[in-house]
Amino acid sequence: MTPEKFKNIPLSKKISDSDPRHVLFEKWRNRLGLQNQPMGVLYEGKGDNQFSKSGIAWHPHYNKWEIQYKYPQDDFIIIHELGHLYLALELGDIGFLKHDLFEGNDLTVIVNVINDQFVNYRLSKFGDFYEILAKKAIDFVKNRRINDKPEISLSVYIRLYFQLYLQFNFILNSKDKKGLETIAKNHFKNIRGILFKKYKAKNIKFFHQNFQKLDAQLNKFRVVKDTKNSQDVVTFFYDTLYLLKLWDPAFIKEILKRGYGK
Ligand SMILES: [Zn+2]
Numbered sequence: 001m002t003p004e005k006f007k008n009i010p011l012s013k014k015i016s017d018s019d020p021r022h023v024l025f026e027k028w029r030n031r032l033g034l035q036n037q038p039m040g041v042l043y044e045g046k047g048d049n050q051f052s053k054s055g056i057a058w059h060p061h062y063n064k065w066e067i068q069y070k071y072p073q074d075d076f077i078i079i080h081e082l083g084h085l086y087l088a089l090e091l092g093d094i095g096f097l098k099h100d101l102f103e104g105n106d107l108t109v110i111v112n113v114i115n116d117q118f119v120n121y122r123l124s125k126f127g128d129f130y131e132i133l134a135k136k137a138i139d140f141v142k143n144r145r146i147n148d149k150p151e152i153s154l155s156v157y158i159r160l161y162f163q164l165y166l167q168f169n170f171i172l173n174s175k176d177k178k179g180l181e182t183i184a185k186n187h188f189k190n191i192r193g194i195l196f197k198k199y200k201a202k203n204i205k206f207f208h209q210n211f212q213k214l215d216a217q218l219n220k221f222r223v224v225k226d227t228k229n230s231q232d233v234v235t236f237f238y239d240t241l242y243l244l245k246l247w248d249p250a251f252i253k254e255i256l257k258r259g260y261g262k
Contacts, residue, residue, distance in 0.1 A: 015043045021069075021078060028079050031126065032086040038064040056081045058098040076132050083119040090122055093230035095261045106155035107247055107255050111237050113159040117166040118233060121225045124171050134176045137167050141180050146190045154198040158244065161191045162218070170221050204245055214243045234262040 015022055021043065029035060040062060054077050059066040067081050088097040124130040146160070168177065168184045177184075192211055199206035217240050224236045234256055241252045256262060 024075060025078050025082070028082050032082055033089070034082060034085055037085060038062075040064045040066045042066065042068045044068070044070060054081055056084045056097070076136060079123060079129055079132070080116070080119060083123045084115075087115075087119050087122050088230075091228060091230040091233065096230045096233070099259055099261045105255075106153070107241065107252065108259065110155055110158055110162070110241065110244075111256070111259065113162050114166070114237055114240060115233075117163065117171065117221070118225060120167070121171050130173075133167075134172060137172055138176060138180065140164070141168065141184050141187065144187070146187055146194070148194040148197060154195065154202065154246075157191055157194050157198060161188070161195065162240075164188070164191070165215075165218055166221050169219075170225060199245075206245060210243065210245065214240070217243055230260070231262055234260050 017023075022041070025041060029037075029039070040059065054067075054069050056065060056067045058064075065085060069078065069081065084097055088094050120133055124133055141164070164184070164187055168180075195211075196206065220236065220239075224232050227233060237256055237260075238252055241247065242249060
Protein backbone atom coordinates (compact mmCIF):
# COMPACT_ATOMS: atom_id res chain seq x y z
CA MET A 1 0.00 0.00 0.00
CA THR A 2 1.46 3.36 -0.89
CA PRO A 3 -1.13 5.97 -0.05
CA GLU A 4 -0.60 9.39 -1.56
CA LYS A 5 -1.24 11.05 1.77
CA PHE A 6 1.99 9.67 3.30
CA LYS A 7 3.98 12.05 1.13
CA ASN A 8 3.46 15.04 3.29
CA ILE A 9 3.68 13.69 6.77
CA PRO A 10 6.91 14.15 8.66
CA LEU A 11 8.95 11.15 9.70
CA SER A 12 8.73 10.67 13.39
CA LYS A 13 8.49 7.92 15.91
CA LYS A 14 6.09 8.12 18.73
CA ILE A 15 7.24 5.15 20.74
CA SER A 16 10.61 4.55 22.34
CA ASP A 17 13.35 2.33 20.94
CA SER A 18 12.81 -0.12 23.78
CA ASP A 19 9.08 -0.47 23.10
CA PRO A 20 8.38 -4.14 22.23
CA ARG A 21 6.67 -3.09 19.01
CA HIS A 22 9.75 -1.24 17.86
CA VAL A 23 11.99 -4.11 18.98
CA LEU A 24 9.87 -6.45 16.86
CA PHE A 25 10.09 -4.02 13.94
CA GLU A 26 13.90 -3.88 14.14
CA LYS A 27 14.18 -7.64 14.53
CA TRP A 28 12.17 -8.23 11.35
CA ARG A 29 13.87 -5.45 9.48
CA ASN A 30 17.11 -7.37 10.03
CA ARG A 31 15.65 -10.80 9.35
CA LEU A 32 14.24 -9.63 6.05
CA GLY A 33 17.58 -8.12 5.04
CA LEU A 34 16.24 -4.59 5.01
CA GLN A 35 18.80 -3.07 7.36
CA ASN A 36 20.40 -1.03 4.58
CA GLN A 37 17.13 0.46 3.44
CA PRO A 38 16.65 4.00 4.77
CA MET A 39 13.51 3.98 6.83
CA GLY A 40 11.32 6.17 8.94
CA VAL A 41 8.56 4.80 11.08
CA LEU A 42 5.53 6.50 12.42
CA TYR A 43 3.53 4.71 15.04
CA GLU A 44 0.29 6.25 15.99
CA GLY A 45 -3.11 5.63 17.41
CA LYS A 46 -4.35 3.06 19.80
CA GLY A 47 -7.19 0.66 19.37
CA ASP A 48 -7.73 1.54 15.75
CA ASN A 49 -7.84 -1.86 14.17
CA GLN A 50 -8.32 -0.69 10.62
CA PHE A 51 -5.76 -2.74 8.78
CA SER A 52 -6.08 -0.60 5.66
CA LYS A 53 -4.69 2.42 7.45
CA SER A 54 -1.20 1.07 7.92
CA GLY A 55 1.10 1.35 4.97
CA ILE A 56 4.52 1.76 3.44
CA ALA A 57 5.55 4.36 0.89
CA TRP A 58 8.65 5.88 -0.59
CA HIS A 59 9.07 9.40 0.70
CA PRO A 60 10.74 11.34 -2.14
CA HIS A 61 11.54 14.36 0.01
CA TYR A 62 13.40 12.45 2.72
CA ASN A 63 14.60 9.69 0.40
CA LYS A 64 13.42 7.12 2.88
CA TRP A 65 10.85 4.42 3.11
CA GLU A 66 8.17 5.59 5.35
CA ILE A 67 6.10 3.15 7.28
CA GLN A 68 3.05 4.22 9.12
CA TYR A 69 1.43 2.01 11.69
CA LYS A 70 -2.01 2.89 12.85
CA TYR A 71 -2.44 -0.31 14.77
CA PRO A 72 1.03 -1.28 15.92
CA GLN A 73 -0.24 -3.63 18.61
CA ASP A 74 -0.56 -6.32 16.00
CA ASP A 75 2.64 -8.28 15.24
CA PHE A 76 1.16 -9.40 11.93
CA ILE A 77 0.83 -5.85 10.61
CA ILE A 78 4.27 -4.76 11.81
CA ILE A 79 5.85 -7.60 9.82
CA HIS A 80 3.43 -7.39 6.90
CA GLU A 81 4.26 -3.76 6.06
CA LEU A 82 7.97 -4.59 5.99
CA GLY A 83 7.00 -7.51 3.80
CA HIS A 84 5.92 -5.13 1.03
CA LEU A 85 9.51 -3.94 0.76
CA TYR A 86 10.83 -7.48 1.07
CA LEU A 87 8.64 -8.54 -1.86
CA ALA A 88 9.83 -5.62 -4.00
CA LEU A 89 13.45 -6.58 -3.30
CA GLU A 90 12.75 -10.25 -4.01
CA LEU A 91 11.29 -9.18 -7.35
CA GLY A 92 14.45 -7.14 -7.96
CA ASP A 93 12.24 -4.15 -8.56
CA ILE A 94 12.14 -1.38 -6.00
CA GLY A 95 10.03 0.57 -8.47
CA PHE A 96 7.32 -1.96 -7.75
CA LEU A 97 6.83 -0.14 -4.46
CA LYS A 98 7.98 3.34 -5.39
CA HIS A 99 5.04 4.28 -7.53
CA ASP A 100 1.87 5.75 -6.26
CA LEU A 101 -1.14 3.56 -6.06
CA PHE A 102 -3.70 6.06 -5.04
CA GLU A 103 -6.34 4.94 -2.69
CA GLY A 104 -10.01 5.33 -2.82
CA ASN A 105 -11.32 3.35 -5.73
CA ASP A 106 -12.51 -0.22 -5.98
CA LEU A 107 -9.78 -1.24 -8.38
CA THR A 108 -6.88 -0.14 -6.19
CA VAL A 109 -8.26 -1.72 -3.04
CA ILE A 110 -8.77 -5.00 -4.90
CA VAL A 111 -5.21 -4.88 -6.29
CA ASN A 112 -3.96 -4.23 -2.78
CA VAL A 113 -5.60 -7.32 -1.42
CA ILE A 114 -4.08 -9.50 -4.16
CA ASN A 115 -0.69 -7.89 -3.62
CA ASP A 116 -1.02 -8.58 0.10
CA GLN A 117 -1.29 -12.30 -0.65
CA PHE A 118 2.04 -12.16 -2.50
CA VAL A 119 3.55 -10.39 0.49
CA ASN A 120 2.11 -12.84 3.01
CA TYR A 121 3.11 -15.85 0.95
CA ARG A 122 6.73 -14.66 0.73
CA LEU A 123 6.76 -13.95 4.47
CA SER A 124 5.19 -17.31 5.26
CA LYS A 125 8.55 -18.93 4.50
CA PHE A 126 9.59 -17.59 7.89
CA GLY A 127 8.09 -20.14 10.26
CA ASP A 128 7.16 -17.77 13.05
CA PHE A 129 5.38 -15.40 10.65
CA TYR A 130 3.59 -18.40 9.16
CA GLU A 131 2.33 -19.33 12.63
CA ILE A 132 0.87 -15.85 13.14
CA LEU A 133 -0.71 -15.90 9.68
CA ALA A 134 -2.07 -19.43 10.02
CA LYS A 135 -3.68 -18.63 13.35
CA LYS A 136 -5.47 -15.66 11.81
CA ALA A 137 -6.42 -17.58 8.66
CA ILE A 138 -7.77 -20.58 10.56
CA ASP A 139 -9.74 -18.35 12.89
CA PHE A 140 -11.16 -16.55 9.86
CA VAL A 141 -12.29 -19.79 8.18
CA LYS A 142 -13.73 -21.24 11.38
CA ASN A 143 -15.46 -18.23 12.82
CA ARG A 144 -16.22 -15.75 10.10
CA ARG A 145 -19.87 -15.63 9.12
CA ILE A 146 -20.44 -14.49 5.60
CA ASN A 147 -23.76 -12.81 5.00
CA ASP A 148 -25.14 -10.74 2.21
CA LYS A 149 -25.45 -7.25 3.57
CA PRO A 150 -27.01 -4.81 1.11
CA GLU A 151 -24.98 -1.90 2.46
CA ILE A 152 -21.71 -3.72 1.80
CA SER A 153 -20.34 -3.23 -1.70
CA LEU A 154 -19.41 -5.73 -4.38
CA SER A 155 -15.72 -4.88 -4.06
CA VAL A 156 -15.68 -5.82 -0.37
CA TYR A 157 -16.95 -9.31 -1.20
CA ILE A 158 -14.48 -9.62 -4.08
CA ARG A 159 -11.64 -8.77 -1.68
CA LEU A 160 -12.97 -11.26 0.82
CA TYR A 161 -13.14 -13.94 -1.85
CA PHE A 162 -9.61 -13.28 -3.12
CA GLN A 163 -8.10 -13.21 0.33
CA LEU A 164 -9.85 -16.33 1.51
CA TYR A 165 -9.30 -18.26 -1.73
CA LEU A 166 -5.60 -17.47 -2.18
CA GLN A 167 -4.77 -17.79 1.49
CA PHE A 168 -6.59 -21.05 2.01
CA ASN A 169 -5.51 -22.73 -1.21
CA PHE A 170 -1.95 -21.53 -1.57
CA ILE A 171 -0.57 -20.20 1.69
CA LEU A 172 -1.93 -22.46 4.42
CA ASN A 173 -0.15 -25.78 4.59
CA SER A 174 -2.05 -29.04 4.28
CA LYS A 175 -1.69 -29.88 7.95
CA ASP A 176 -3.42 -26.65 8.97
CA LYS A 177 -6.12 -27.04 6.33
CA LYS A 178 -7.03 -30.49 7.48
CA GLY A 179 -10.65 -30.68 8.55
CA LEU A 180 -11.37 -27.17 7.26
CA GLU A 181 -11.87 -27.96 3.57
CA THR A 182 -15.65 -28.31 3.77
CA ILE A 183 -16.19 -25.11 5.70
CA ALA A 184 -13.82 -23.21 3.38
CA LYS A 185 -15.64 -24.51 0.31
CA ASN A 186 -18.89 -23.36 1.86
CA HIS A 187 -17.45 -19.88 2.33
CA PHE A 188 -16.36 -19.78 -1.32
CA LYS A 189 -19.82 -20.91 -2.40
CA ASN A 190 -21.55 -18.35 -0.17
CA ILE A 191 -19.43 -15.48 -1.41
CA ARG A 192 -19.98 -16.53 -5.03
CA GLY A 193 -23.73 -16.52 -4.40
CA ILE A 194 -23.53 -13.03 -2.92
CA LEU A 195 -21.37 -11.80 -5.80
CA PHE A 196 -23.87 -13.10 -8.38
CA LYS A 197 -26.56 -11.01 -6.70
CA LYS A 198 -24.37 -7.92 -6.43
CA TYR A 199 -23.39 -8.18 -10.11
CA LYS A 200 -27.02 -8.59 -11.08
CA ALA A 201 -27.94 -5.50 -9.09
CA LYS A 202 -25.33 -3.61 -11.13
CA ASN A 203 -26.71 -5.02 -14.39
CA ILE A 204 -23.42 -6.70 -15.21
CA LYS A 205 -23.64 -10.18 -16.67
CA PHE A 206 -21.60 -12.44 -14.46
CA PHE A 207 -22.37 -16.12 -14.54
CA HIS A 208 -21.08 -19.47 -13.40
CA GLN A 209 -18.63 -19.68 -16.30
CA ASN A 210 -17.21 -16.27 -15.36
CA PHE A 211 -16.46 -17.69 -11.94
CA GLN A 212 -14.85 -20.77 -13.48
CA LYS A 213 -12.55 -18.48 -15.45
CA LEU A 214 -11.83 -16.38 -12.38
CA ASP A 215 -10.98 -19.43 -10.25
CA ALA A 216 -8.78 -20.79 -13.05
CA GLN A 217 -6.97 -17.46 -13.08
CA LEU A 218 -6.59 -17.40 -9.28
CA ASN A 219 -5.19 -20.92 -9.45
CA LYS A 220 -2.24 -19.54 -11.41
CA PHE A 221 -1.13 -18.08 -8.09
CA ARG A 222 0.25 -21.55 -7.34
CA VAL A 223 3.04 -20.91 -9.85
CA VAL A 224 3.30 -17.13 -10.01
CA LYS A 225 3.64 -16.73 -6.25
CA ASP A 226 7.30 -17.78 -6.53
CA THR A 227 8.22 -15.55 -9.46
CA LYS A 228 11.30 -13.35 -9.38
CA ASN A 229 9.89 -11.06 -12.05
CA SER A 230 7.66 -8.14 -11.09
CA GLN A 231 6.06 -8.17 -14.53
CA ASP A 232 4.58 -11.60 -13.77
CA VAL A 233 2.94 -10.19 -10.67
CA VAL A 234 1.50 -7.20 -12.51
CA THR A 235 0.27 -9.50 -15.30
CA PHE A 236 -1.43 -11.60 -12.64
CA PHE A 237 -3.11 -8.45 -11.30
CA TYR A 238 -4.23 -7.45 -14.79
CA ASP A 239 -5.57 -10.85 -15.81
CA THR A 240 -7.50 -11.16 -12.55
CA LEU A 241 -8.96 -7.65 -12.66
CA TYR A 242 -9.91 -8.05 -16.32
CA LEU A 243 -12.06 -11.09 -15.53
CA LEU A 244 -14.08 -9.14 -12.97
CA LYS A 245 -15.73 -7.26 -15.86
CA LEU A 246 -15.90 -4.06 -13.85
CA TRP A 247 -13.51 -1.82 -15.76
CA ASP A 248 -12.34 -1.00 -19.22
CA PRO A 249 -9.03 -2.80 -19.99
CA ALA A 250 -7.33 0.53 -20.78
CA PHE A 251 -8.33 1.87 -17.38
CA ILE A 252 -6.92 -1.21 -15.62
CA LYS A 253 -3.65 -0.79 -17.51
CA GLU A 254 -3.44 2.89 -16.66
CA ILE A 255 -3.95 2.30 -12.93
CA LEU A 256 -1.43 -0.56 -12.84
CA LYS A 257 1.11 1.55 -14.69
CA ARG A 258 0.65 4.32 -12.17
CA GLY A 259 0.80 1.92 -9.25
CA TYR A 260 3.59 -0.44 -10.27
CA GLY A 261 5.32 1.21 -13.19
CA LYS A 262 4.42 -1.75 -15.45
ZN1 LIG B 1 -0.36 -4.74 2.67
